[in-house]
Amino acid sequence: MSTAAFLPPPARPPHDPLVMRLSRRDGWRLAVPGDGIEADAGDGALVLAPEKDDAGGLGNAAGTLGGLVPPRHVALGLDGTLHLLDIAGGRVLRFDPCACRFAPLPCLVPPGSKLRAIAVGEDRLYIAAGNAVLVLHRQHLALLAKLAPPGGAAWEPAALAVDTRDRIWVADPATGTLHLFDRMGRHRRVAEGLGDVRALAIDCDGRVIAGSGGVARVIAVDGTVEERAERPEALAGRLPSLPFALDARGHLALGLLCRAWGASITGDGLFDARGEPVPGALVPCRRGRAARGRVLTKPLDSRIQGCVWHRLLVTVELPRGTRLSLRARTAELDLPQEMVADPEDAAWTPCGPFVDNVKEALILAPPGRFLWLEITLEGPGEVTPRLWEIALEFPRISLRRFLPGVWGEEPVSAEFTDRFLAVFDSGFRSIEDQVDRIAELFDPRTAPASSPRRGRPDVLAWLASWVGLDGALAGLPEAERRRLLRAAPALATLRGTPEGLRRMLLLHLGLDAPATCRPATPCPGGPACGLPEPCPWQPPMLVLEHWRLRRWLVLGHGRLGEGSRLWGERILGRSRLGDNAQADVTRLATERDPLRDPFHLHAHRFSVFLPAARARRPADRRRLERLIAAEAPAHTQASIQWVEPRMRLGIQATLGFDSALGTWPGRPLTLDQDRLGQATRIGGARPRAGFTLGRDARAGQATRLG
Numbered sequence: 001m002s003t004a005a006f007l008p009p010p011a012r013p014p015h016d017p018l019v020m021r022l023s024r025r026d027g028w029r030l031a032v033p034g035d036g037i038e039a040d041a042g043d044g045a046l047v048l049a050p051e052k053d054d055a056g057g058l059g060n061a062a063g064t065l066g067g068l069v070p071p072r073h074v075a076l077g078l079d080g081t082l083h084l085l086d087i088a089g090g091r092v093l094r095f096d097p098c099a100c101r102f103a104p105l106p107c108l109v110p111p112g113s114k115l116r117a118i119a120v121g122e123d124r125l126y127i128a129a130g131n132a133v134l135v136l137h138r139q140h141l142a143l144l145a146k147l148a149p150p151g152g153a154a155w156e157p158a159a160l161a162v163d164t165r166d167r168i169w170v171a172d173p174a175t176g177t178l179h180l181f182d183r184m185g186r187h188r189r190v191a192e193g194l195g196d197v198r199a200l201a202i203d204c205d206g207r208v209i210a211g212s213g214g215v216a217r218v219i220a221v222d223g224t225v226e227e228r229a230e231r232p233e234a235l236a237g238r239l240p241s242l243p244f245a246l247d248a249r250g251h252l253a254l255g256l257l258c259r260a261w262g263a264s265i266t267g268d269g270l271f272d273a274r275g276e277p278v279p280g281a282l283v284p285c286r287r288g289r290a291a292r293g294r295v296l297t298k299p300l301d302s303r304i305q306g307c308v309w310h311r312l313l314v315t316v317e318l319p320r321g322t323r324l325s326l327r328a329r330t331a332e333l334d335l336p337q338e339m340v341a342d343p344e345d346a347a348w349t350p351c352g353p354f355v356d357n358v359k360e361a362l363i364l365a366p367p368g369r370f371l372w373l374e375i376t377l378e379g380p381g382e383v384t385p386r387l388w389e390i391a392l393e394f395p396r397i398s399l400r401r402f403l404p405g406v407w408g409e410e411p412v413s414a415e416f417t418d419r420f421l422a423v424f425d426s427g428f429r430s431i432e433d434q435v436d437r438i439a440e441l442f443d444p445r446t447a448p449a450s451s452p453r454r455g456r457p458d459v460l461a462w463l464a465s466w467v468g469l470d471g472a473l474a475g476l477p478e479a480e481r482r483r484l485l486r487a488a489p490a491l492a493t494l495r496g497t498p499e500g501l502r503r504m505l506l507l508h509l510g511l512d513a514p515a516t517c518r519p520a521t522p523c524p525g526g527p528a529c530g531l532p533e534p535c536p537w538q539p540p541m542l543v544l545e546h547w548r549l550r551r552w553l554v555l556g557h558g559r560l561g562e563g564s565r566l567w568g569e570r571i572l573g574r575s576r577l578g579d580n581a582q583a584d585v586t587r588l589a590t591e592r593d594p595l596r597d598p599f600h601l602h603a604h605r606f607s608v609f610l611p612a613a614r615a616r617r618p619a620d621r622r623r624l625e626r627l628i629a630a631e632a633p634a635h636t637q638a639s640i641q642w643v644e645p646r647m648r649l650g651i652q653a654t655l656g657f658d659s660a661l662g663t664w665p666g667r668p669l670t671l672d673q674d675r676l677g678q679a680t681r682i683g684g685a686r687p688r689a690g691f692t693l694g695r696d697a698r699a700g701q702a703t704r705l706g
Contacts, residue, residue, distance in 0.1 A: 014397065015397065016397065016429070016432075017310050017393040017394055017395060017396065017397050018302075018393070018394055018395075019391055019392070019393055020300060020302075020391070020392045020394070021389060021390070021391050021392075022297065022373075022389065022390040022391075022392075023044070023315075023388060023389040023390070024039065024043070024044025024045070024388075025044075028046065028297070029297050029298045029300065030295055030296070030297055030298070031295075031296045031297060031298050031337050031341075032295075032296070032337075034046075034049075034293055034294065034295025034375075035293060035294050035295065036048060036049050036290035036291075036292060036293025036294065036377075037049060037290075037293035037294065037295045037375065037377055040386070042234070043386075043388065044388070045317075045386040045387055045388045046295070046375065046377065046386070046387040047289075047377070047384045047385070047386055047387075048289040048290045048291075048292075048293050048377050048378075048379050048384035048385070049289065049290050049293060050289050050290075063117070063159055063198050063199035063200070063211070064199065064246060065199045065201055065209065065211050065216060065235060065239075066235075067246045068201070068235055068236060068239050068242075069199065069201040069239060069242070070242065070246075070252075071246075071250070071273075072116065072117040072118070072158070072159055072160075072198070072199070073085040073086075073087055073115075073117065073118060073273060074118070074252065075118045075119050075120040075125075075160075076120070076242070076243075077120040077121075078122070080243065081094065081095070081120065082094070082095035082097075082254075082257075083095070083118055083120055083125065084102055084118075084271075084275045085115055085117070085118040085127065086104075086273075086274045086275060087115045087116070087273070088273075088274060089274060090109055090111065090113070090115060091104050091105075091107070091109075092104070092105045092107040092109065092118070092125070092127065093105065093275045095254065095257075095275075097254075097257055097258050097260070097261035097263060098261050098262065098263055099263065100254065100255075100258035100263040100265050100269055101277070102271065102275030102276075105141060106141060107125075107127075107136065107141055109127065109129060109134070110129065110130070113129035113130045114129065114130050115127065115128070115129050116128040116129070116156075116157065116158045116159075117157070117158060117159050117160045118160065119160035119161060119162050119168065120138070120162065121138075121162040121166050121168065121183075122166045123137065123138050123139070124136065124137065124138060124144065124166075125137070125138050125141070126147075126160050126162065126168055128157040128158060128159075128160055128170070131148070131154065131155060131156060131157075132146040132147060132148050132157070133146065133147035133148075133157050133160065133168070133170055133181075134146060135147060135185060144185075145185040147168070147170065147181050147185055147187075149179055149187060149190070150187050155172040155174065155175060155177075155179075156172055156173070156174045157170045157171070157172055158171055158172065158173050158197070158198065159171040159173075159197055159198060159199060159200040159210075160200060161200035161201055161202050161208060162202070163202045163206055163208070164202065164206045165183075165206075166183045167180060167181065167182050167183060167188070168180075168181045169200055169202075169208050171194070171197035171198075171200050171210060172197075173195075173196040173197050173198060173212070175192075176192065176193055176194050176195050176196070176197070176212075177190050177191065177192050177194065178190065178191040178194055178197065178200075178208070178210060178219065178223070180223075189222070189223050190223070191219060191223035191224075191225075194210055194212060194217065194219075194225075195212040196212045197210045197211065197212040198211060198212060199211035199212075199216075201239055203218070203235075203238040203239055204238055204239070204240060205238070206221075207219060207220060207221070207226070209235060209238070209239070215228055215229070216228070216229040216234075216235060217229075218238075243256070243257050243260075244256060244257050245268075245282060247270060247282055247283050248283040249283055250272075250273060251270045251271060251272055251278055251282075252270065252271045253268045253269060253270055253282045254269040254270075254271060255267060255268040255269030255270075256269075257269075267279075267280075267281065268281055268282040270282065289379060289381055289382070289383075289384050290379075290381075291378065291379065291380070291381055292376070292377070292378045292379075293376070293377045293378075294343070294374065294375070294376045295374075295375050296337070296340070296341060296372060296373070296374055296375075297372060297373040297374075297375070298337075298372075299331075299334050299335070299370040299371070299372055300370065300371045300372070300373070300392065301334070301369065301370055302369055302370070302371070302394050302395070303369070304369060304394070304395055305332065305369055306332070306367045306368070306369070307330075307367060307368065307369055307394055307395050308367045308394070308395050308396040309328070309330065309363040309365060309367075309368075309371055309392065309393075309394045309395070309396070310362070310363060310392075310393040310394050310395065310396040310397075310422070311360055311361060311362045311363055311392075311393050311422065311426075312326060312328075312351055312360060312361050312362075312363060312390060312391070312392055312393075313359060313360045313390070313391040313393070314326075314354060314359050314360070314387065314389065314390050314391075315359070315387075315388040315389040315390075316354060316359065316385060316386065316387045316388065317385060317386040317388075318354070318355065318356055318385050319379075319383040319384075319385065320383075321379060321380040321383065322377070322378060322379040322380070322383060322384065322385040323353075323377070323378040323379070323385065324352070324354045324375075324376070324377060324378075324385050324387060325350070325352060325353070325354075325375075325376040325378070326350075326351040326352055326354070326361070326373060326374065326375060326376075326390075327348040327349060327350050327351060327373070327374040327376075328348070328349055328351055328363050328365045328371055328372065328373055328374070329345070329347040329348050329349060329365055329371070329372050329374075330365045330366055330367065330368025330369075330370065330371050330372075331368045331369075331370050332368050332369050332370070333369075333370070334370055335370070340372050343374070348374060349363075349364050349365040351363055351364070360426060362419060362422055363392075371392070371394075373390070375387065375390075396418060396422075398417070398418040398421055398422070398425075399421040399424065399425060399428070400414065400417050400418055400421055403417075441459055442463070444460065444463060444481075444482045444485040444486040445482060445486065447459040447460055447463055447482075448460075449478050449481075460473070460478070460481050460482065460485060461473070461474075463485055464481070464485055464488075467485075467488045467489055467492060468495075468630055469484070469485065469488055469627075469630070471623075471626045471630065472508070472623060472626055472627040472630060473485065474623065475619055475620075475623060476623075483507075484507055484508065487507055488504070488507075491503055491504055491507075495631060496631070496632070496633045498543045498545060498606070500631065501543055501608075501628070501631045501632060502541065502542050502543045504627065504631050505542050505543075505608070505610070505624075505627070505628075506539050506542070508624065508627060509610070509611070509614060511539050511540070540609070541609075542608060542609055542610070543606055543607075543608055543609075544606060544607045544608075544609065545602075545605075545606045546602035546603075546605040546606060546607070547602040547603060547605075549602060550602055604635055604636045604637060605636065605637045605638075605639070606632075606636060606637075606638055606639075607638070607639045607640075607641055608628055608638060608639070608640050608641065609641045609643050610624060610640060610641070610642055610643065611642075611643055611645075612642035612643060612644050613645070615642060624640070625640065628640065
């Protein structure tokens with residue numbers, strides 16, 4: 001039975017108000033896209049929209065991913081070398097930090113080639129020129145290969161990136177594809193449907209980031225898209241930082257790099273797209289946010305004529321210097337949006353203010369079935385408030401109903417009383433809400449687990465102590481703890497019995513799923529015929545009581561040689577001085593109970609057989625040992641046998657009990673056709689498949705195996 005059966009019905013009038021929520025999960029119900037406000041792509045909170053930065057965002061034409069990576073015509077090697085592709089002049093230049101200048105290389109670029117991008121590998125230089133990618137040696141600049149897709153398909157490579165395995169990724173914006181070539185120049189795979197990719201980069205985890213149309217996609221090695229990002233801030237921590245700065249005008253500021261190599265320069269060391277020095281100072285790229293944003297909601301329908309909207313509860317983060325303002329207006333009719341959009345209309349009633357420790361406010365608008373909200377966010381530009389949820393309570397159900405009627409005879413006084421008592425309303429309702437939801441604490445599916453960050457106690461451990469499993473569940477994942485705790489009470493009546501211990505172990509080992517067997521196939525026009533199909537798998541027994549191992553001779557039912565023993569002192573193995581005392585064979589016993597000694601040998605003892613693979617870690621082994629100690633009766637002695645996935649004679653297998661030596665069944669050995677050692681047997685008058693101790697083997701007699 002679910003927890004809902006024990007919970008009270010949802011809060012509704014006449015004792016509790018209704019709640020309408022605005023959030024990413026429930027929908028913000030915004031009338032039009034906000035002016036300066038947008039929903040964050042990560043957590044869905046309403047934030048101030050970023051201003052368009054000078055770097056052009058993730059889909060800029062220069063391919064810098066919002067200023068996080070060099071432009072497409074600039075290549076930064078892993079060793080710190082910097083190459084520049086002069087697209088207008090058809091040259092390749094390399095930066096000399098000691099002289100703080102770009103020097104041209106005698107690169108054999110075909111004249112008239114349409115240059116687009118450059119990339120640097122471990123010992124190779126890649127240039128996107130025309131309809132091919134030229135592969136040059138970095139030292140002697142010899143042309144090594146020309147990369148192209150298989151089959152001679154038309155393409156226009158426009159962006160390049162070399163990953164940590166020295167493979168080259170090539171973006172073709174004309175077809176929206178991304179090609180991968182290995183170090184030897186062989187085409188490995190292609191990813192399609194990526195759009196107009198103009199920027200490529202490799203993050204710190206070796207994944208490819210492709211920017212197109214204002215969106216960056218994180219692509220795995222197999223070509224699948226793992227994530228999407230719409231702002232440069234989402235990628236800032238994934239890409240290695242640049243050793244130089246990017247100017248808002250597209251220039252490279254290499255002054256710090258030059259000074260690190262000992263060059264004596266003045267200014268910021270600006271260079272243009274052709275590698276020529278540019279006078280002036282650095283103009284940094286701006287990535288600020290709007291200072292103010294405003295958005296309206298659609299009409300929110302209470303479905304109550306003359307509804308008195310009660311209050312607002314907001315979930316918001318307000319960094320220093322930011323502000324959230326809410327205003328509300330009501331009407332009995334669903335007015336057109338243009339009639340309520342005027343911010344100067346006197347019908348708007350302010351709600352709030354909202355600060356760090358105050359996240360609720362009364363709605364003072366006049367009664368009305370429909371309500372509109374105006375959301376205004378303000379900030380200094382560097383940071384933004386984050387609004388995650390707005391909860392509206394309606395209608396107003398005041399605590400005045402518990403007071404004498406004189407407090408509500410006059411409308412103005414009644415309204416003041418309602419607003420005054422609303423101060424205590426939230427405190428009283430929070431206590432009532434905890435009482436209403438107390439049944440959730442007693443259900444393993446809904447009980448909260450520990451949360452050190454929020455200081456929340458571990459209710460699951462508290463519930464586990466009710467059934468004696470607090471130690472056995474320690475260290476398990478939360479989902480596993482909930483599953484075991486939910487099934488444990490049903491085994492309370494079997495606790496202390498072999499079946500109860502077996503079922504609890506099956507639960508912990510994940511072997512509690514029952515096997516399903518198919519019934520017998522029914523005959524046409526008659527009853528079921530044939531035998532039912534056997535179950536493909538049955539849960540193992542796991543628990544073996546030692547008294548079941550007694551092999552005592554019973555007159556008329558037993559035979560010597562089948563594991564049976566005559567009643568005598570050899571069953572217990574007591575030592576008698578001067579008679580049968582042997583080291584490591586017999587034992588010294590102080591108790592005097594020879595008549596019941598044979599019963600005491602196996603009484604109150606049992607073995608538990610567990611897969612050793614489930615106890616590789618010492619913590620898992622200790623957890624299972626604590627479980628067995630808690631579930632076994634106090635007067636018993638338990639021994640755990642860790643079973644490995646192989647047969648070991650005398651440890652995990654016993655000849656004559658669960659194992660037999662024999663040959664592979666089949667035809668006898670034929671001379672000149674078969675070979676010994678290939679699962680063959682020599683034929684005879686009466687060939688046997690093997691032998692079983694106690695039946696085919698006798699002590700003192702010659703026995704042949706096989």
